[in-house]
Amino acid sequence: MTAQPKNRDPHSRLALICDRCGTTRGTSNEYLTFRGAWLQLWQLATNEGWQGTDQPTGPHRCPTCVSR
Ligand SMILES: [Zn+2]
DSSP, X not given: OOEEESSSOTTTOEEEEOTTTOOEEEOOOOOSSHHHHHHHHXXXXXXXXXXXXXXXXXXXXXXXXXXX
16 A cells, blocks of 8 residues: 555546655646556656555655665
8 A cells, every 4th residue: 555546536646655654755747547647656756766666556665764
């Protein structure tokens, strides 16, 4: 349970949540599919230093936790 829809519409927005500290990394963009939204968000997150699996189910860690 790491990537979750930020609202009731699973197709519009997602938030990536760190499994360790709970930091969230959201996206303001909208996409047609959950998969497309997830892949875009994960690509942005990994560029920022997030680590984990490329699956929405996680686990994922934010850059702060990765560097600890
Ligand atoms: Zn963290």
